[in-house]
Amino acid sequence: MLKTQKGSVGAPMTFSGYAHDYDKAIVAVQFSLDGGAHWTEHATPGATSDRLVQWEFEFIPKRSGEYRLLVRSVNEQGQASPTPDGVSFVVEE
Template identity: 55%
Template sequence: MQGYASDYDRTIVAVEFSMDDGEHWTRYPVEGATSERWVRWELEFTPEEAGSYFVQVRSVNDRGEASPTPAVLQFEAV
C-alpha cells in the first residue's frame, strides 16, 4: 500500500496506521518534509490469514494534530 499526505500549510512530522478501527495507532516519523511538499508513504503488510482487511491512515503535523478523518484502505489477502 502506498499514498500521499499533505496538511496544506503545516509540515507533516509522522504518518500513523491503524488496523483496529482507530483503537491503536502505529506512528512512523517523517524526516525532511516541508509545508510545501506532499509526503509519500508506503506500508508493507503480510497478513497471517486470508480475508478482508481495513487499514486507516492519517498524518500528524508539526503542531501534533492528527488528520481528523483518516483515509480507509481495504485489501484482500488470499
C-alpha cells in the first residue's frame, strides 16, 4: 500500500515502494495518473527473481485537485500485475 500524501501546485511529490513477482524477475514498473488509460513504463535493468525491486516516482502537479496514482509491475514474461496498487492524493494551490 502506498502512503497518502498532500501536495502543492508546482512542488515535487515523491512516491516510493517495492514490487515482486515471487519466482519471476520484474523488468519494469508502470505508473498511471489517468485511471489506467495510459501507463508510463520505467525499466528495471538487472532485476532478478530473488529480490524485491525498489521504485520511486516523482510527480510535479500543474493543477490543484484530487488525483489517483496507479502502480503495477511487469514480469519477465511480459505479464502486468492484474491489480495495480494505488493511492489517492490532493493537490492544493
